[in-house]
Amino acid sequence: MDIKTIDHLCELSKLNFTDDEKQKVMEEMSAIIELMDTVKEIDLTYDDTKDNNSITYSEVRKDAAKPSYPTDRLLSNTEPQDNCYVVPKMVE
Amino acid sequence: MDITKVSLKELRKALDDKEISAAELAEEYIGRIKTADAEVESYITVTEEQAKIAAEQAQKLIDDNKAQPLTGIPLAIKDNICTDGIRTTCASKMLENFVPPYNATVIEKLNGQGYVLLGKTSMDEFAMGGSTQTAAFSKTKNPYDTGRVPGGSSGGSAAAVSAGLAPAALGSDTGGSIRQPSSFCGVTGLKPTYGRVSRYGLIAFASSLDQIGPIANSAEDCGILLNAVAGRDEHDATSAGVPVEDFNAKIGQSIKGMKIALPREFFGDSTDDEVKQAVTAAAKEYEKLGAELVDCSMSSLKYAVAAYYLISGAEAASNLSRFDGIKYGLRGEGRSFDEMIRDSRSRGFGAEVKRRILLGNYALSSGYYDAYYRKALALKQQIIKEYNDIYAQADVILTPTAPTVAYRIGEQETDPVKMYLADICTVTVNIASLPAISLPCGYNADGMPIGMSLVGKRFDEATLIQTADAYQRNFTVMPNKFRA
DSSP states (O other), X not given: OOHHHHHHHHHHHTOOOOHHHXXXXXXXXXXXXXXXXXXXXXXXXXXGGGXXXXXXXXXXXXXOOOOOOOHHHHTTTSOOBTTBOOOOOSOO | OOGGGSOHHHHHHHHHTTSSOHHHHHHHHHHHHHHHHHHHOOEEEEOHHHHHHHHHHXXXXXXXXXXXXXXXXXXXXXXXXXXXXXXXXXXXXXXXXXXXXXXXXXXXXXXXXXXXXXXXXOOSGGGOOSSSOSOSSOOOOBTTBTTBOOOSSSHHHHXXXXXXXXXXXXXEOXXXXXXXXXXXXXXXEEEOXXXXXXXXXXXXXXXXXXXXXXXXXXXXXXXXXHHHHBSOXXXXXXXXXXXXXXXXXXXXXXXXXXXXXEEGGGGSTTSOHHHXXXXXXXXXXXXXXXXXXXXXXXXTHHHHHHHHHHHHHHHHHHHGGGOOSSSSXXXXXXXXXXXXXXXXXXXXXXXXXXXXXXXXXXXXXXXXXXXXXXXXXXXXXXXXXXXXXXXXXXXXXXXXXXXXXXXXXXXXXXXXXXXXXXXXXXXXXXXXXXXXXXXXXEEOTTSXXXXXXXXXXXXXXXXXXXXXXXXXXXXXXXXXXXXX
């Protein structure tokens, strides 16, 4: 685990850290990955054909039109304008 | 009537016999919360006004002889279960002001019975942790010793029940989050089979492992709650179409001849001696009741914590990618779209949540996926196989719920690896989608509760409740100072 890997993970995770924080995160993640490395000790291969056989999937519901939630309620946790979410410019 | 010393069945009878009204019962609990919760901090939001209205509506049903098991019964709900119009925070700055526009299915079902919501309970942020100290607000204390953690992540629900600030509660369990706090707080917590209870409206942490379940004062009370919330839901494709039985139907039936397996790896060096002694003594009690103890092994247990954190981290990284500060949640600042998302997430999430996201993205990223994530999935299959092998020779499995009793605040929760390893006794149950119940089986020298877990076959919650109840009939609970 090095700073370059942490930077890459921050990009994937959309997170920012200061340089000091990054150092601490790197140390913590190194210890965590060391624990995760124990899975490498065991000789097992994942069998895709038995995937999720412990989960029962029920029939999906019919694809029928139903009334939606009211737009104003769905937008109530943000500051909408003209019934739209407002975001910063995506293209300069 | 001392409301903290009666069962849900007795509360039901008292309401139906008009010994107490639904409003009086709710008021008593709200009063207790106002007095004691400044010290316990089990609630994030107390819904006093809503409780009054719900109690009035419940009373009408009772007066019309239309009461169901939970009509007029006050309950606490973990703050990651969406409640329409009531703030649902996940104990995170990210959702500090989030008010869901809909109810989780479990809430709809409870509303259908006319329950009374007392409030939303604290938890580890986004259910990630085992101490309730990663909460951004209301860092709950253990009612048996307020200098100690209540466990987590459903620490608020467990502490509220333990301190008599709710007669029962709902929590959620991804890797032990109902059972471990129940163990630490000396109450009973049931993690149902994956698919038994709809996850619709439960704010997702790890979708293949998350399950909502009850925390209460007894196995029977857990059964009453499970009866109310279980069942297939068209809003959750992983909710199972398995018929919902009366989970308390087997209560009182003899456990003579029942085979109880004790996997020896759960009683190893990492488990405290006083915990091992209490659980072993409980096994002997079962023997006296006519059960047969079966020695068995789960050799892959030592890899289970790593497998659990890889799978749950990967799913958490994906699930929490929805928190971008746009549609809801904390909105950060930035000149560009990307800057704003990064600022929102960096300010909204706490340290543990960030660690889990980083771990998940590491395990899923190019070059590491096969070595970590697929290996963890292989281990999942191996753990399921080992459980099946044990169930070929036993009906239920008995283990400690946690390797230790509740520890002192600040002692362990700052070291992530130490915290993760403490989940050793609970994570395999979620990995294998099984039901399990934790119940108190003793107290250590400091008077802290010790919990044991009974793990059942898939969809066999009724046998777990029967087995737990058989033990609880002869077990004396030592009350904490809030219920003395």
